[in-house]
Amino acid sequence: MRILLIGEYSRLHNSLKEGLVALGHEVTLVGDGDGFKQFPADHTIDAAISKTKLINLPRQVLFRLFRYDIAAIERGLRFYFLLRKLKGYDVVQLINEAPIKTTAAFEKTLLGRLTGQNGKTFLLSCGVDYISVKYMLEGNFRYSLMDPYYADESLLPYYRYILNYIGKKHKKLHDFIFSKISGVIASDMDYVLPMKGHPRFLGLVPNPVNLKKMEYQKSVITDKVVIFLGINRGTYHKKGIPFFEKALEIITQKYGNRTEIIITENIPYNEYINLYNKAHILLDQVYAYDQGYNALEAMAKGKVVFTGAEKEFSDHYGLTEKVAINALPDVDSIVNELSYLIENPTEILAIGKRARAFIEKEHDHIAVAGKYLEKWGMML
CATH class of the missing domain: 3.40.50 (Rossmann fold)
Structure with a gap:
């Protein structure tokens, strides 16, 4: 055809x-x-x-x-x-x-x-x-x-x-x-x-999602949890980036040397997907019920993604465990979710593994x- x-x-x-x-x-x-x-x-x-x-x-x-x-x-x-x-x-x-x-x-x-x-x-x-x-x-x-x-x-x-x-x-x-x-x-x-x-x-x-181009990277956490935020100025407000920025300020004060924050802005797609390779957590968007493309590709790589993962999404796919973090338009909620992951790094590994399996099953x-x-x- x-x-x-x-x-x-x-x-x-x-x-x-x-x-x-x-x-x-x-x-x-x-x-x-x-x-x-x-x-x-x-x-x-x-x-x-x-x-x-x-x-x-x-x-x-x-x-x-x-x-x-x-x-x-x-x-x-x-x-x-x-x-x-x-x-x-x-x-x-x-x-x-x-x-x-x-x-x-x-x-x-x-x-x-x-x-x-x-x-x-x-x-x-x-x-x-x-x-x-x-x-x-x-x-x-x-x-x-x-x-x-x-x-x-x-x-x-x-x-x-x-x-x-x-x-x-x-x-x-x-x-x-x-x-x-x-x-x-x-x-x-x-x-x-x-x-x-x-x-x-x-x-x-x-x-x-072309899984051949999105190689799974099992997270290895030694001393720092790496958090990535990629900003597109054109979608800055509609993706709720200010919530992530405020949350990161609190996380930096709270955890200091236990985290590394990477922030980029308006970079080409091929450069973007390579820059977040070292990250364990990716902050995507808050005003969503399901995942967009950036989130899915990061999930395919085994990242823990803060994005849309509402009940409507979980019910549709019959999920009983988290494959992504449902990021709400609430700074305290984001801080609490990040804090839990930083303090429980084994959960980062578990969610990242489930994320990859989900993409393989539903998005190949x-x-x-x-x-x-x-x-x-x-x-x-």
Whole structure:
């Protein structure tokens, strides 16, 4: 089967492609690298010209004055000139409702052309979109990534792109896409909950993790427990990083030389996954019910990850023991969990071992690729 994957945010589509290729399928991936993360793609639509020194300054001025980013137009144009190559595929899968990341009107035109020259189209719910944002704003989650904005509306610049998903322009794009797709697949419980009961919802398929690229590293703790925090400024508030920073300040004062803290900021993906190799504990995010991609890859390496691991997640997978630490938006809770692990290092080893076993069972990229084929096949 010929499969076209559009967009990349977390390496989900790269891992899925690797699984599908291993099963004998022809797969093409189109993406823009997702900024500093630099994810690979077969065809790039990265706004390279807009990032040059000559263009970037007027680009920034235009954006500040009119909230208009010329990089969005460049990505759209690059995709437009690719369209003649992107035809004749049996399945097209979109990473998001706006996978090209151009203007809503241009996105609608391009996706209309794309869906018209290929087979069935499927949509992933693996990040913010119209339905998930609406679900959050209606207060259906016990807590959500919108909470920092509710507490401090001065954070609007960090949340504007999320709120755009419920704006009139994007709503039109959302409706258009749902008129074209054969179904929606959720990547974890954070997106299952908003989609429940929707007629186009095909269910959950776990994130694929290429275990061959994520070698298990049995934790060896000699004198210090190493804790890693990787900060992405673009998601600083919505991942609840301030809770981790405050917790680490307390842990440093409390345990001193018994811990080593590693903090990085906005580094490329390949550099990021290597930097946390020596860590025993990785701090990922607090506003989640299930694990995102960063957490899963760290778990595959045998790390203890502070992330989403709520009851909904445990119930879905039938878990009776911890495979990750459920990180709540509460400094004291995070400090207590970290303190327990520092004082009981054998538990770090036990959770890390269970984490790897869980990823092997539920997230192996080839097995997950097979589940995608099943979902797509239901609608072909």
